[in-house]
Amino acid sequence: MKLLLLYAAITCLPSCYASSGDRSHIYQDCVSRCHTQSCAAGPADLPIALRLTRWTCTDDCKYQCMHLITDAAIDTGERIHQYHGKWPFWRFAGMQEPASVAFSLLNLLFHVRGAQRVRQRIPIEHPMRWYYLAFSAVSVNAWIWSSVFHTRDLPTTEKLDYFSAALAIIYALFYTIVRLFHLYPRRTPQHFRRRAHHIWATVCCVAYISHVTYLTVLPRFDYTYNMAFNLGIGMTHNVLWLLYSLPASLSLVRRFPGKPKSYRPTFASKAAVFVLLTTAATVLELFDFPPWYRTIDAHSLWHLATAPIAAFWYQFLIEDSLDDSWRTAKSE
Structure with missing residues (x-):
């Protein structure tokens, strides 16, 4: 029953909270470079699934940088971090x-x-x-x-x-x-x-x-x-x-x-x-x-x-x- 959503409301971390991943300089520098290269010149040509689900060029930069850093962490056996209150998930159809x-x-x-x-x-x-x-x-x-x-x-x-x-x-x-x-x-x-x-x-x-x-x-x-x-x-x-x-x-x-x-x-x-x-x-x-x-x-x-x-x-x-x-x- 939907009363069960009570526990989601209690245990979910709000996405606006800063996490260790998005506080790191490596992540912030990556997003900054991506934004300069891909977004500053004008709207990026994102796939239609991303546009329909309201992804922006900056959002996509954050997503790409998050997974690049996570890939490196897995390769080196380091800890995987959360970003903006969430774990790194592979997206699907936006x-x-x-x-x-x-x-x-x-x-x-x-x-x-x-x-x-x-x-x-x-x-x-x-x-x-x-x-x-x-x-x-x-x-x-x-x-x-x-x-x-x-x-x-x-x-x-x-x-x-x-x-x-x-x-x-x-x-x-x-x-x-x-x-x-x-x-x-x-x-x-x-x-x-x-x-x-x-x-x-x-x-x-x-x-x-x-x-x-x-x-x-x-x-x-x-x-x-x-x-x-x-x-x-x-x-x-x-x-x-x-x-x-x-x-x-x-x-x-x-x-x-x-x-x-x-x-x-x-x-x-x-x-x-x-x-x-x-x-x-x-x-x-x-x-x-x-x-x-x-x-x-x-x-x-x-x-x-x-x-x-x-x-x-x-x-x-x-x-x-x-x-x-x-x-x-x-x-x-």
Whole structure:
């Protein structure tokens, strides 16, 4: 699920940070010479794939110098450096990080399939069906911008990636509260629940708009705040689903309307498994290493790991929605 983008927001180094590679005099001199020879006389004739993905002559000089220095480092057995917050990747069709692009699109595909399964399996009258379809939509949007950002890391694509990820994360918390505290519409509406739903929706909207506004008006993007915001929401989401999965003897939430707190279907454990899987996938980010064949790094592997976890989560949501307890809820 797109909540997994929380961990990307927490662990990704912002590309604007200087790294050891781009601080070196060898790199800076190389870029300066390349710019003088190739760019100063006028626009360079770049391949159409680079022009379509908004590479400039200077960008291409940085790319070429980065790989020239990396080639020399590999030949001499020296340490490989990062440049502008990123490892040296071979580009493909203008994409800076083709593996992360491919795996982001894989996540997008899993969410599209998840939405299809929700439509096919969850009855149209189910109160949570619309919420899960909306979750799929914001997740697809987030993975689209993730793939765009990994194609070209620019200030605009970076913000769109972060903001769409934050939207998916906060929406995940929104529908979790609606589901676990039974704020969804009922056939016999209760004014308290309706007001609570409206208040909660307003809180989420205001929080998201304030988050985006704050990060937009600042002269420099506040990465620390962005991490803290996403971490707080994501951890709250995970804790709530852990409460859902507690043993029947320790139940703190009433999982289904019309049933006691002690009612715990066997699939409830899957919520805890999901939390464990997302945590385990995040460990990949801790093992930051130069990309294999300048293509696969820890972050791209993290993207690869999140795709099947998303499929697992949709399966859980569908099982939860098909529990017989919902039939009792219809009569309320």
